[in-house]
Amino acid sequence: MEYLKKNGDFEKFxxxxxxxxxxxxxxKVWEGIYRSLHRRKRNxxxxxxxxxxxTSLLIWRNVxxxxxxxxxxxxxxxxxxxxxxxxNHFSENRxxxxxxxxxxxxxxxxxxxxxxNSTIVNTDxxxxxxxxxxxxxxxxxxxxxxxxxxxxxxxxxxVSTSDTGVQTAEASATxxxxxxxxxxxxxxxxxxxxxxxxxxxxxxxxxxxxxEKMQNPEELHLSKTPTETPRTAFTEENNEQQISEQESxxxxxxxxxxxxQVKSVKxxxxxxxxxxxxxxxxxxxxxxxxxxxxxxxxxxxxxIMPYASDVNSMVYHRPDMxxxxxxxxxxxxxxxxxxxxxxxxxxxxxxxKAFQHPDEVATITLRDRxxxxxxxxxxxxxxxxxxxxxxxxxxxxxxxxxKKFSENKKNFIGMGASxxxxxxxDNRAYLISSDxxxxxxxxxxxxxxxxxxxxxxxxxxxxxKIRWRVxxxxxxxxxxxxxxxxxxxxxxxDFGIKMGVQLNK
Amino acid sequence: MTEEAIIxxxxxxxxxxxxxxxxxxxxxxxxVCYRFAQSKEDAEDMLQEGFIKVFSQIHTYxxxxxxxxxxxxxxxxxxxxxxxxxxxFNDNLDIAFASGVHTREEAVPAIIHAKQIVECIRALPIxxxxxxxxxxxxxxxxxxxxxxxxxxxxxSRSQYTRARAMLEEILIRKKIIQKPKKENWxxxxxxx
Numbered sequence: 001m002e003y004l005k006k007n008g009d010f011e012k013f014x015x016x017x018x019x020x021x022x023x024x025x026x027x028k029v030w031e032g033i034y035r036s037l038h039r040r041k042r043n044x045x046x047x048x049x050x051x052x053x054x055t056s057l058l059i060w061r062n063v064x065x066x067x068x069x070x071x072x073x074x075x076x077x078x079x080x081x082x083x084x085x086x087x088n089h090f091s092e093n094r095x096x097x098x099x100x101x102x103x104x105x106x107x108x109x110x111x112x113x114x115x116x117n118s119t120i121v122n123t124d125x126x127x128x129x130x131x132x133x134x135x136x137x138x139x140x141x142x143x144x145x146x147x148x149x150x151x152x153x154x155x156x157x158x159v160s161t162s163d164t165g166v167q168t169a170e171a172s173a174t175x176x177x178x179x180x181x182x183x184x185x186x187x188x189x190x191x192x193x194x195x196x197x198x199x200x201x202x203x204x205x206x207x208x209x210x211x212e213k214m215q216n217p218e219e220l221h222l223s224k225t226p227t228e229t230p231r232t233a234f235t236e237e238n239n240e241q242q243i244s245e246q247e248s249x250x251x252x253x254x255x256x257x258x259x260x261q262v263k264s265v266k267x268x269x270x271x272x273x274x275x276x277x278x279x280x281x282x283x284x285x286x287x288x289x290x291x292x293x294x295x296x297x298x299x300x301x302x303x304i305m306p307y308a309s310d311v312n313s314m315v316y317h318r319p320d321m322x323x324x325x326x327x328x329x330x331x332x333x334x335x336x337x338x339x340x341x342x343x344x345x346x347x348x349x350x351x352x353k354a355f356q357h358p359d360e361v362a363t364i365t366l367r368d369r370x371x372x373x374x375x376x377x378x379x380x381x382x383x384x385x386x387x388x389x390x391x392x393x394x395x396x397x398x399x400x401x402x403k404k405f406s407e408n409k410k411n412f413i414g415m416g417a418s419x420x421x422x423x424x425x426d427n428r429a430y431l432i433s434s435d436x437x438x439x440x441x442x443x444x445x446x447x448x449x450x451x452x453x454x455x456x457x458x459x460x461x462x463x464x465k466i467r468w469r470v471x472x473x474x475x476x477x478x479x480x481x482x483x484x485x486x487x488x489x490x491x492x493x494d495f496g497i498k499m500g501v502q503l504n505k
Numbered sequence: 506m507t508e509e510a511i512i513x514x515x516x517x518x519x520x521x522x523x524x525x526x527x528x529x530x531x532x533x534x535x536x537v538c539y540r541f542a543q544s545k546e547d548a549e550d551m552l553q554e555g556f557i558k559v560f561s562q563i564h565t566y567x568x569x570x571x572x573x574x575x576x577x578x579x580x581x582x583x584x585x586x587x588x589x590x591x592x593x594f595n596d597n598l599d600i601a602f603a604s605g606v607h608t609r610e611e612a613v614p615a616i617i618h619a620k621q622i623v624e625c626i627r628a629l630p631i632x633x634x635x636x637x638x639x640x641x642x643x644x645x646x647x648x649x650x651x652x653x654x655x656x657x658x659x660x661s662r663s664q665y666t667r668a669r670a671m672l673e674e675i676l677i678r679k680k681i682i683q684k685p686k687k688e689n690w691x692x693x694x695x696x697x
Contacts, residue, residue, distance in 0.1 A: 010641075014626070017623070021539075030527055033557055034520065036557050037560055
């Protein structure tokens with residue numbers, strides 16, 4: 001009992017005692033302060049994530065456009081060359097009529113029999129109805145004779161001009177029909193058109209390649225969308241002008257020969273967007289024998305009970321729902337093997353059974369020292385039962401392989417595996433104290449960088465234009481969630497159903 | 506980390522420095538808040554708001570006086586501002602005399618714990634408690650208290666006098682302190 005001699009002693013006594021008093025705030029106070037101070041910084045983080053996603057989508061769009069363009073089966077020739085050939089064939093008998101383009105354009109132009117023999121005009125494969133055993137020649141005749149028909153003609157013979165000023169002659173037919181066409185080599189070479197020698201070489205090569213490829217029709221990737229460009233009409237009035245223009249043609253560079261794309265181009269990249277609802281769980285184990293011995297010694301020195309029994313028998317935890325979302329790119333190595341990479345965000349959650357309790361000190365013994373913190377949760381008994389939700393929000397870069405079990409490109413079953421370097425962006429993990437008495441948060445003991453492994457089996461199907469895949473997936477965290485100095489290892493499991501959509505066709 | 510490094514880190518919004526500063530002062534400052542607050546949750550709210558002010562105004566600290574004193578001043582002002590938002594607090598400030606503070610006679614341990622003293626202070630009505638905290642513990646003058654609480658200086662004095670008497674009574678009843686013995690003037694004259 002304090003004895004206060006004078007009046008002034010009372011204030012001194014109060015101040016002294018009040019200053020001695022200490023209280024420990026809960027972690028949520030700091031979390032609130034941190035959130036308030038670093039709100040702008042966090043927004044930047046989300047901004048970066050948004051930027052990455054947008055960039056990925058743009059890359060995908062560009063890649064898919066390039067692929068669809070390369071799939072066109074087309075013979076690309078310079079504008080002037082086509083004019084040369086056409087004019088050469090028209091030179092003998094020019095009568096007013098309709099060009100083969102007249103099917104669509106209804107433009108009156110010169111016509112003669114050579115039009116039918118000329119295979120330099122476009123023939124769109126995709127419009128050709130193979131159920132009707134008609135030859136190109138007869139169809140072309142129909143087209144010439146019935147210029148007003150707009151959509152009935154399956155064959156469109158067209159010379160289209162692309163934006164780049166290169167005319168595209170697209171030819172299409174089955175192999176049998178193709179053989180009915182006159183041999184390109186037999187075309188008379190136009191006189192005085194030295195620049196077009198390349199074109200005739202081109203034609204010969206094309207014809208041979210076409211013959212070869214037609215024997216294996218599956219290799220031909222035919223365009224479903226013919227080039228929507230204005231068509232060139234050869235009118236009697238402008239023929240003379242065109243001839244004079246063509247006589248001053250520049251030499252055709254060799255690169256135009258490279259524009260013949262007859263072979264099938266395999267898809268180099270496949271982009272997928274996926275979402276995986278998961279159930280997360282964890283396994284616990286002692287770190288190692290050495291760690292245990294060291295830990296026990298230091299704990300005894302500190303007067304704390306060592307981890308005397310199996311940690312799994314001392315804690316009660318249950319799985320919880322999480323999810324993964326990401327974008328994946330697959331590089332086609334062969335018909336059955338793909339190399340995959342991407343970006344994935346994961347949320348893994350599980351719950352620990354605990355009891356609320358007034359604040360008390362919880363000590364966690366590390367290899368080299370003890371750390372203490374204030375805990376409000378007990379493991380076994382307390383005021384009120386509670387489930388502590390633990391979660392890890394992480395970003396990963398899954399790199400792996402996929403194998404298809406079928407040669408069917410649209411519908412197949414496959415298997416994939418990946419390794420995922422992972423960075424923990426945010427977490428709330430409760431660690432058990434050394435005496436198994438309390439749970440406490442110790443963010444400094446959480447491992448930020450980790451590696452996960454993943455195995456999945458999936459089936460890919462095509463429904464309409466959408467290629468989607470679904471299948472079970474297991475993900476396992478290879479390193480402990482905690483740093484090595486914490487004597488308990490925690491490994492996370494995620495079981496989920498992965499659902500993905502292929503972004504490019 | 507030195508105090509100077511922490512301050513510099515906090516000025517550039519470095520989370521590590523902020524955490525270090527928080528760790529150093531949070532327990533002491535929570536005790537300050539607790540003396541003003543109704544509950545621990547309220548005290549934590551006060552602490553949170555106070556520290557946010559500390560971090561956002563740390564660039565104004567010019568190094569005059571102790572850094573802890575500067576933080577404490579912000580925390581106390583935050584507590585007062587929060588209390589002033591509370592209607593109950595404002596009503597209590599006008600009470601001339603609060604009666605009915607009942608404490609039980611309890612067995613008091615030989616060692617006086619600071620916690621017991623603080624709890625006794627918290628047993629006072631909120632108006633008394635605030636004035637007592639500000640005057641006796643935080644060291645503000647009655648004039649300053651009057652300005653902070655928007656009351657008359659005389660009211661602050663009277664509140665304090667009553668608060669002190671009440672607290673003494675509680676402490677004596679709890680056998681934490683003894684009453685000062687009355688000096689015998691005759692004995693003093695005779696034996697001086």
